[in-house]
Amino acid sequence: MARKRSKLTKVRLTEVAKLAGVSPITASRFFRNPEALSVGKRVRVESAAKELSYVPNLAARALASQRTEVIGVLIPSLTNNVFADVLRGIYDAVDGSRYSIQLANTRYSILQEEKLLRVFLTQKPAGLIVTGIDQTRESRAIMEASDCPIVQIMEIGTEPVDMMIGFSHSDAGRAAISHLLAEGCRRIGFLGARMDPRVQRRFLGYQAAMTEAGLFDQSLVVTTPAPTSVTLGGTLFADLLTKAPDTDAVFCANDDLALGVLFECRRRHISVPEQMAIVGFNDLEFMGSAVPTLTSVRTNRYEMGRNAATMVIEALEGRRPEQPVVDLGYSVMTRQSSTRRGHAAASAPVRESVQN
Amino acid sequence: MARKRSKLTKVRLTEVAKLAGVSPITASRFFRNPEALSVGKRVRVESAAKELSYVPNLAARALASQRTEVIGVLIPSLTNNVFADVLRGIYDAVDGSRYSIQLANTRYSILQEEKLLRVFLTQKPAGLIVTGIDQTRESRAIMEASDCPIVQIMEIGTEPVDMMIGFSHSDAGRAAISHLLAEGCRRIGFLGARMDPRVQRRFLGYQAAMTEAGLFDQSLVVTTPAPTSVTLGGTLFADLLTKAPDTDAVFCANDDLALGVLFECRRRHISVPEQMAIVGFNDLEFMGSAVPTLTSVRTNRYEMGRNAATMVIEALEGRRPEQPVVDLGYSVMTRQSSTRRGHAAASAPVRESVQN
DNA sequence: TTGTAAGCGTTATCAT
DNA sequence: ATGATAACGCTTACAA
Numbered sequence A, B: 001m002a003r004k005r006s007k008l009t010k011v012r013l014t015e016v017a018k019l020a021g022v023s024p025i026t027a028s029r030f031f032r033n034p035e036a037l038s039v040g041k042r043v044r045v046e047s048a049a050k051e052l053s054y055v056p057n058l059a060a061r062a063l064a065s066q067r068t069e070v071i072g073v074l075i076p077s078l079t080n081n082v083f084a085d086v087l088r089g090i091y092d093a094v095d096g097s098r099y100s101i102q103l104a105n106t107r108y109s110i111l112q113e114e115k116l117l118r119v120f121l122t123q124k125p126a127g128l129i130v131t132g133i134d135q136t137r138e139s140r141a142i143m144e145a146s147d148c149p150i151v152q153i154m155e156i157g158t159e160p161v162d163m164m165i166g167f168s169h170s171d172a173g174r175a176a177i178s179h180l181l182a183e184g185c186r187r188i189g190f191l192g193a194r195m196d197p198r199v200q201r202r203f204l205g206y207q208a209a210m211t212e213a214g215l216f217d218q219s220l221v222v223t224t225p226a227p228t229s230v231t232l233g234g235t236l237f238a239d240l241l242t243k244a245p246d247t248d249a250v251f252c253a254n255d256d257l258a259l260g261v262l263f264e265c266r267r268r269h270i271s272v273p274e275q276m277a278i279v280g281f282n283d284l285e286f287m288g289s290a291v292p293t294l295t296s297v298r299t300n301r302y303e304m305g306r307n308a309a310t311m312v313i314e315a316l317e318g319r320r321p322e323q324p325v326v327d328l329g330y331s332v333m334t335r336q337s338s339t340r341r342g343h344a345a346a347s348a349p350v351r352e353s354v355q356n
Numbered sequence C: 001t002t003g004t005a006a007g008c009g010t011t012a013t014c015a016t
Numbered sequence D: 001a002t003g004a005t006a007a008c009g010c011t012t013a014c015a016a
Helices: A013-020 A024-032 A039-051 A058-065 A081-094 A110-122 A137-145 A169-182 A197-212 A230-243 A255-267 A285-289 A301-316 B013-020 B024-032 B039-051 B058-065 B081-094 B110-122 B137-145 B169-182 B197-212 B230-243 B255-268 B301-316
Strands: A070-075 A100-105 A127-131 A150-155 A163-167 A188-193 A221-224 A249-252 A277-282 A295-299 A325-327 A330-334 A350-354 B070-075 B100-105 B127-131 B150-155 B163-167 B188-193 B221-224 B249-252 B277-282 B295-299 B325-327 B330-334 B350-354
Touching: A013 A024, A013 A039, A024 A039, A058 B058, A070 A081, A070 A110, A070 A301, A081 A100, A081 A301, A081 B081, A100 A110, A100 B100, A110 A127, A110 A137, A127 A301, A150 A197, A150 A301, A163 A169, A163 A301, A169 A188, A169 A197, A169 A249, A169 A277, A169 A295, A169 A330, A169 A350, A188 A197, A188 A230, A188 A255, A221 A230, A230 A249, A230 A255, A249 A255, A255 A277, A255 A285, A285 B230, A285 B255, B013 B024, B013 B039, B024 B039, B070 B081, B070 B110, B070 B301, B081 B100, B081 B301, B100 B110, B110 B127, B110 B137, B127 B301, B150 B197, B150 B301, B163 B169, B163 B301, B169 B188, B169 B197, B169 B249, B169 B277, B169 B295, B169 B330, B169 B350, B188 B197, B188 B230, B188 B255, B221 B230, B230 B249, B230 B255, B249 B255, B255 B277
Parallel strands: A070 A100, A070 A127, A127 A150, A150 A163, A163 A325, A188 A221, A188 A249, A249 A277, A277 A295, B070 B100, B070 B127, B127 B150, B150 B163, B163 B325, B188 B221, B188 B249, B249 B277, B277 B295
Antiparallel strands: A295 A330, A330 A350, B295 B330, B330 B350
16 A cells, blocks of 8 residues: 655645635635635635645646746846846736746847747746747747747837837937937947847848938948947947048947947047047946936836736736737937037936837 | 546656556656666657657646755845846856756845745745845744755855855955055045945945054945945945045945946046045946946856855755855955056956955 | 536655 | 555536
């Protein structure tokens, strides 16, 4: 005859039910849908659970129900400030709900992403949040085959796997250039690091705007697959000046790069914005307090994360959004570094918002 | 009579076992301890699993075995760069192992931490990584009552719950001040934000060093519970100059603050380091490329995370570390901002390492 | 609204 | 080294 497993006298649903004088299934219902119980039993189960400090066993729940209350999140990097804000939004939205987050790092590899997607989906997540719109064909297929709500974040496009929230990086890049052109800049350089799909789209916006203005010149473009950093900003800028000494403005695909450019200008005694205008991307906190203050394209990262998680949760509760694709827009935060007429110092940054 | 649940024809262990011609339990053993099988069966189970692309059901595994392969990680903030590096280390260490990470944010609240600890521990995590050494009495009790490996990170102390990896923040703070004193600074201010336990200990190091030198003066200290930011650095520095106009150096408890101070000096035409020396803390990437380059206390954040996770995993595999407390030390990265004789520009930063 | 019975997919226990 | 059997704690399906 078999065994008696170690009786850890843990509090199970059965104990709660016994104390409340109901059947286990009734107690179970209380935790999932209290409304379904009569008021009397509801109260009794509730106090029984509290008295025994019952905590549901998630593994048992997952096994029995064939689904979990875990929302999987796939992001390309843990280090990048941009994703830190997104994550904060996601965690805030999930906080207090029944759902929890399972985070995984794709390291900017869509093959790694595909692999993680497989692992996640076999565990039946409640929902999924994935970065970007450039998944592999296989990834798309398995996502479409899954039946959980999925939100693609950071970008928007016309073919969401399910839902989408983000903004147009190419439009945002274009807006940065329009601003510089309006300020009278002509030889506008582009500095890009990592060159992930989003940075590439910012570049496309730059390229389109410059081409339209009849100003595009390949020698104004300096990029690298290396990850972004302040130091790298200085290096790329130095390269740019070598290739195109007459550069009068720089659009940096990341704020880190922009700060590096600022420092490099200081080192070379290039005055900003008089001799060199600088525009960054993301509007990290330090941009507004640098000297001179640095213009940047503000993106709504926290809101993106928060809304993405909320969209998943709402969908799980049967409330699908009217529009599957949400455009959060961006704003060009115009500050001293790109204002030829100089010092908007005391005044607030000029905010030129776009939300398509 | 009851039901026939929807037959999803999922691949279970049973299918694998059948194809391999063994009993389910033998197949189960293959995945947990292949060595225990005879070579023949091992090969057959392996190929059967591959052929059916079997993926184990973690919920069933957790329920049956009464434990999970999840390492819980409790950190106070998702936004802080410092923790981003730690997390990267943790994820890197876990990557490829059987373990996964469950992350939770305590928001710098030890009560929130206690709550999360309860939730985590009822789910029987494989291990736990918690930030700091200032848990509530209750938290300590439930951690000690748990039987999983636990690593406290970011700090060291004499009474680990289990294991510990970090460094002495007070020693590090003291080292920063020793350096400034050696450079001839006397009126050394302290700027601190958030004032979490680690910042407080850095302050204690500052206070001790200043007191020993007979230079401590409360009017040189400006702190705030607000979260750190570059902008805040400028604000706190302005306050400091109001309280103590003769300040000749600032020790900032975070690099963000230090950068803010640098910008504020620029705004006020205070020359760095001639009129004002600046030292930061953490040595974030930008410190080395600012103009002037900024001195900072380097901490080994990535290694901390990586080693913490490794320590948990090793402990789970029966290899406990010789020493339960690991001191990762710190280094004062001396750069231009605190070097009176000026420009160490071309030369590498002077690195003064300490590892107790 | 509530209860009964079966079963979710795996592993622990004991036996061989 | 391998297997038979009974849990693990909960929820689904169905009935009342």
